[in-house]
Amino acid sequence: MDDTQRAQEAALARFTVIAPLVSRPLSPAQAAAIRQAILAAEHLFPGERPRRITERTLRRWVAAYKKALPNGTIAALNALYPATRSDRGKPRVFDPQLIEDAIALRKELATRSTEALIAHLDGAPKAATLAYHLRRRGATRALLKAQTRAHPLYEAPGPNVIWQSDVKDGFFLPDPTEPGKFKEVHLMGFLDDHSRLIAHGEWYFKESLPCLIDCLKKAVLKRGIPARFYWDNGPIYKSKQVGLIAARLGAQVTFSTAYSPEGKGKIERFWRTTADSFMSEAAHAGFTTLDELNGAFWAWVETYNRKVHSRTRMTPLERWDTGKESIRYPHAADTHDLFLWEETRMVKKTGTLSLAGNEYQVSEKLIGRRVAVRYDPLDLATVKVFLEGELLEVATPYKLVAQTHRKATPRRQDEKYLPLASSKRLLNHAVATRSTAVEAELTRVTGPREPLGRLTEPAWIALVAQALGREFAAHERGELATFFRRYAPLSAPVVTDTLRALVERKGAERHLSYYLGELAQIRMGGIQ
Numbered sequence: 023m024d025d026t027q028r029a030q031e032a033a034l035a036r037f038t039v040i041a042p043l044v045s046r047p048l049s050p051a052q053a054a055a056i057r058q059a060i061l062a063a064e065h066l067f068p069g070e071r072p073r074r075i076t077e078r079t080l081r082r083w084v085a086a087y088k089k090a091l092p093n094g095t096i097a098a099l100n101a102l103y104p105a106t107r108s109d110r111g112k113p114r115v116f117d118p119q120l121i122e123d124a125i126a127l128r129k130e131l132a133t134r135s136t137e138a139l140i141a142h143l144d145g146a147p148k149a150a151t152l153a154y155h156l157r158r159r160g161a162t163r164a165l166l167k168a169q170t171r172a173h174p175l176y177e178a179p180g181p182n183v184i185w186q187s188d189v190k191d192g193f194f195l196p197d198p199t200e201p202g203k204f205k206e207v208h209l210m211g212f213l214d215d216h217s218r219l220i221a222h223g224e225w226y227f228k229e230s231l232p233c234l235i236d237c238l239k240k241a242v243l244k245r246g247i248p249a250r251f252y253w254d255n256g257p258i259y260k261s262k263q264v265g266l267i268a269a270r271l272g273a274q275v276t277f278s279t280a281y282s283p284e285g286k287g288k289i290e291r292f293w294r295t296t297a298d299s300f301m302s303e304a305a306h307a308g309f310t311t312l313d314e315l316n317g318a319f320w321a322w323v324e325t326y327n328r329k330v331h332s333r334t335r336m337t338p339l340e341r342w343d344t345g346k347e348s349i350r351y352p353h354a355a356d357t358h359d360l361f362l363w364e365e366t367r368m369v370k371k372t373g374t375l376s377l378a379g380n381e382y383q384v385s386e387k388l389i390g391r392r393v394a395v396r397y398d399p400l401d402l403a404t405v406k407v408f409l410e411g412e413l414l415e416v417a418t419p420y421k422l423v424a425q426t427h428r429k430a431t432p433r434r435q436d437e438k439y440l441p442l443a444s445s446k447r448l449l450n451h452a453v454a455t456r457s458t459a460v461e462a463e464l465t466r467v468t469g470p471r472e473p474l475g476r477l478t479e480p481a482w483i484a485l486v487a488q489a490l491g492r493e494f495a496a497h498e499r500g501e502l503a504t505f506f507r508r509y510a511p512l513s514a515p516v517v518t519d520t521l522r523a524l525v526e527r528k529g530a531e532r533h534l535s536y537y538l539g540e541l542a543q544i545r546m547g548g549i550q
Contacts (some may be wrong), residue, residue, distance in 0.1 A: 100411065
């Protein structure tokens, strides 16, 4: 691990400590209580044993974060990087077999406390260290006791305080890369704990980290940034990339207790509703592409978000709107960089670096150096190259083998999902109803316009190119096409006026994602 990676892990650990204080507005009493809890707890930092921090250290980290926050959450996270790097000191280690012995002792008698386990073990670590490892292995007393226990109802105090997330397996669609073959689709989603609003949900061909990041990005652009994410211990949720992105957003991350799905009850209940009301029909609707499936799903979700919930007695959208003024949105200029994946690579003697099977040409001065590479996992056409936190260049592909990180596993079609005309009619009607509602809302917001005011996809791309005064690369045209398919219909006058105002204020040289982020917020502000 190089110095850059060590510094990044230290910053993420510091953010984890202060996240409860900086991820949402707090009253003085709330802040004082949380500060006391942080100071009383032991925290895990890279290369160290669990330890407490001083009040002075806590205040210094919080002050540094808040001071940089006006420049965006990425800048605020950067403010937590250590001022100097040092390799001094090594973690004190102990025999890993002690953990196995402790687990066996607790399974033998689930009521044994951590102190009681230490009494049985020679050379055991401190109680806090042993408890930490037991929690990671799911060997707490609570989990090993009787399975029947009460789970009191909990609800976040306001919208975007907590988002729950999970993945649900689906059925099979034709593989777009191999005619005649089929692949299973998976649904990823983010649900607001307070309102039950679905911030975003989408079907993918892979239950993978790139897909999760893509879904998260769309949820944040549509519904803002939550103070806390709550999800399970799956590999994609525990990945370093997801932790880094959450920290860039200024959001706290907590994990559900292993083997205890009750904590994610709201999204589990939504999955059941999805299976009963949508999947049962979608599996027989004869869909042949993900676009068709997602179009129908988004129409169904819009209906769900506008249906009165049995417990809250309000629609999810109405309840979410009650706290809309306090919602945090990412800085428009950060929307692209916030969600980039990051890895470290060595620049070869040929002046190239490898990533996901692709080769990228970089400056000769970087030969033999380890650099940080940031990239969009669903678009590998370009990558950003950083050295010691400074952007050096945008690398172009010398040899582009893979456009994205998604891989296919061919499957045979399951006969139980054969198409039914009734299912197709039902979901086509939902899509048509949603399109009609969107058109009516656009007319209400922008006033009646001639049909020519509605942009086609080529006209949309041409209009943006003209407004920014530049030609677009292939990956940028793909980003524009994706935006159009998600937000269409788009009004030519509204797009023109918005881009003109943005160029006058900020210029035309910013990353394309900045302008699309601004357009998205305006678009979603008019149509919920």
